[in-house]
Amino acid sequence: MTDLRGDVFRTIDPERPGSTSEEVISQLREMIHRGELRPGDRLPPERDLAKILGVSRPTLRAGIRSLAAVGVLQSRQGAGTFVVKSDGPPALDSSPLRLMASLHGFTSAEMFEARQSLEMAVAGLAAARATSDHMASLSEEIAGMFASLDDPEQFLVHDMRFHQAVAAASGNRILTSLMNMVATILFDVRRKTVKHATDLKESAEMHRQVYRAIRERNPEAARIAMRDHLMLAQRAQESERISEVEDGLERAG
Amino acid sequence: MTDLRGDVFRTIDPERPGSTSEEVISQLREMIHRGELRPGDRLPPERDLAKILGVSRPTLRAGIRSLAAVGVLQSRQGAGTFVVKSDGPPALDSSPLRLMASLHGFTSAEMFEARQSLEMAVAGLAAARATSDHMASLSEEIAGMFASLDDPEQFLVHDMRFHQAVAAASGNRILTSLMNMVATILFDVRRKTVKHATDLKESAEMHRQVYRAIRERNPEAARIAMRDHLMLAQRAQESERISEVEDGLERAG
DNA sequence: TTCGACGATATGGTTAGAACATATTTGAGA
DNA sequence: TCTCAAATATGTTCTAACCATATCGTCGAA
Numbered sequence A, B: 001m002t003d004l005r006g007d008v009f010r011t012i013d014p015e016r017p018g019s020t021s022e023e024v025i026s027q028l029r030e031m032i033h034r035g036e037l038r039p040g041d042r043l044p045p046e047r048d049l050a051k052i053l054g055v056s057r058p059t060l061r062a063g064i065r066s067l068a069a070v071g072v073l074q075s076r077q078g079a080g081t082f083v084v085k086s087d088g089p090p091a092l093d094s095s096p097l098r099l100m101a102s103l104h105g106f107t108s109a110e111m112f113e114a115r116q117s118l119e120m121a122v123a124g125l126a127a128a129r130a131t132s133d134h135m136a137s138l139s140e141e142i143a144g145m146f147a148s149l150d151d152p153e154q155f156l157v158h159d160m161r162f163h164q165a166v167a168a169a170s171g172n173r174i175l176t177s178l179m180n181m182v183a184t185i186l187f188d189v190r191r192k193t194v195k196h197a198t199d200l201k202e203s204a205e206m207h208r209q210v211y212r213a214i215r216e217r218n219p220e221a222a223r224i225a226m227r228d229h230l231m232l233a234q235r236a237q238e239s240e241r242i243s244e245v246e247d248g249l250e251r252a253g
Numbered sequence C: 001t002t003c004g005a006c007g008a009t010a011t012g013g014t015t016a017g018a019a020c021a022t023a024t025t026t027g028a029g030a
Numbered sequence D: 001t002c003t004c005a006a007a008t009a010t011g012t013t014c015t016a017a018c019c020a021t022a023t024c025g026t027c028g029a030a
Helices: A020-033 A046-053 A057-069 A095-104 A108-129 A132-147 A152-170 A173-194 A200-215 A219-251 B020-033 B046-053 B057-069 B095-104 B108-129 B132-147 B152-170 B173-194 B200-215 B219-251
Strands: A073-076 A080-083 B073-076 B080-083
Touching: A020 A057, A020 B095, A046 A057, A057 A073, A057 B057, A095 A173, A095 B020, A095 B173, A108 A152, A108 A173, A108 A200, A108 A219, A108 B108, A108 B173, A132 A152, A132 A200, A152 A173, A152 A200, A173 B095, A173 B108, A173 B173, A200 A219, B020 B057, B046 B057, B057 B073, B095 B173, B108 B152, B108 B173, B108 B200, B108 B219, B132 B152, B132 B200, B152 B173, B152 B200, B200 B219
Parallel strands: none
Antiparallel strands: A073 A080, B073 B080
8 A cells, every 4th residue: 555656647638539537547547557556556635636637626536436436446535545456356346247237138047157157167277277275275165065054154155165266276367357247246146045045965066076077187077067066056046036036137236 | 319207316315325426326227227227318417317316416427427437328528428328239348357457467368368268158159059140140251251361451350250240149148248358458469460460261261160160059169169269369479479469468448 | 492501509528616524643641 | 652532634525617519400592
């Protein structure tokens, strides 16, 4: 959370193409691309930055807001505006996808399928690349699942962490981000349905299949195991609570 | 582009959690989720809508701007603010991913791999589902490639359209959107390198392999063919112009 | 009558200045 | 040295006005 030297900002040329606030966005974006703004950095106060860039404060705020909307900046009243720094893997905001889903009537089946494809891809990569550390994490979550067969809430925690661990083992942060984007949208639904789950043991067993395939460095088997696991999960969810699934897709925001 | 009846908007309760502008965003988002705002709709003028929602115009504008940043709304000076209506498949803005790439130092290899995984998934689905119309489109673009072996620019057009057609044939708009998101980032680089391409014929041939696999309804073959095609493309690009690739990743915004 | 140009109106974009709310820092007092 | 309250820093919202552009209607010319 280091402060910035003031001299990296340049005054905006009012005759550049695009509107003034667009120009503010470009300016900030390019500073990020050039590495002058790094995760955790704090921007100068709005009043100062507006002067430096040569625009009014509302215009500057408009630019900041646009970048905040896509998850790059974060403003905290009284504290300042910061470049987002995530602890875990980089996270893309899923609300744009949610809105697109509503606008274009994406079905939950389509959403499930997208998740399945992404998870299969990630599982395949993980089988090829997982380090022993990754293997250990996976194993740990599997153990956690078997230890919480009678506690659906707890089971779900290990379930999600397992999928995160597989994604981490894949070594591809982009696919991981996209996967999380889709998974997030399906999450609320999942949390609701998990209470009614009757076959946690079978689910844990299928996770173990995925783990074994990864451990044996067999990408194709990992893909298949992941596919089967998610197919079962989808069927369970759909058969139990169609209405809530639809609800989740429509309402979540 | 129908105008909205004014009575679908509700006044905002200032005591709700979150800031006022957050509340505006939620309000608009929920109207989209509920289907009260549909693609192409025009929002009431800012001055009116601000009164209706019971907030000031700058606050309303802040909300609009946030939704515009994620590609859901679009404001046109003098005309109005509209819910985005895309002609083709729904498009997710790729700039958030670009920024994440810069912030977290995603490598171009990682980006390529993500694209490859997505395209393989999509090709596999296309092989299972493509209609005869889809087949025709694919075939047409293949023909276009062979017809423009001596015109790299034109070849690239058919190349991209082929990939779009495969995505369309997959029937999954979410995967298509994600694929395009990644592909868009790699596009500028591709356009630069295509001029130096020496093996357009080989590339066209590989596309044809993908097409044949889809036509024969062989998902696994389609995946393999797509993988080989993209691997070759990546190698060609990397070997020719490493510097420009890096440039593209850093600068594009 | 039809078509084009011009101007009026509608609408988003920008600026200014002030008041407000919350987070952080400072300093006084125990 | 620690704790808590006041002061300061900083983002948030509001009011009011003016600018820039798009749209649409009207008027005039062909």
